Amino acid sequence: MTRDETMGANARLFWILTGFFALVCVVYSVWTVIFDSMDFATDSGAGGFDTHSVEWAGTVALALAAAASALIAFYVGRTHRAQGGELPEDISNANIDDGDAEQGFFSPWSWWPIALAASLAMIFLGLAAGFWIAILGVSVGLIAIVGFVFEYYRGFFSH
16 A cells, blocks of 8 residues: 555545534434424423424534544644655555654653652642642642753763
8 A cells, every 4th residue: 555545545534434423413413303393202392391402412422523533534634745755654564663763862760750740649639639738739840840850960960
């Protein structure tokens, strides 16, 4: 398969899925109005309920599914146009390490990410249990951010 046949096909499949969800949303809405207008109960209209109404939970869920698939289709289509060349994932005889890109620089000995995670846990616990814990979490978080940013300016690994 060529580049145009892989990501372009994915984008087309998501656009087809968008159309399907939009069509099902319209059919579902019309169907619920027709079903609601039929008199199946002996006391139709009792209790203050409006007849001939749309069932909104399913209609909104299907509309959001159509919107989500449209967003994915748009993103995949734009990525397909912007990638410039054929990706290793699209070549059938490519090796695994052909697509291995630089992920960034990470310090394996750094304890500051753990301190940042603990401070965020304290902030969220403070929002749920007591506001004073969130204040402590913010203070620990500020110290952890400063330590994380400046860890290569002091000690054994300074430059």
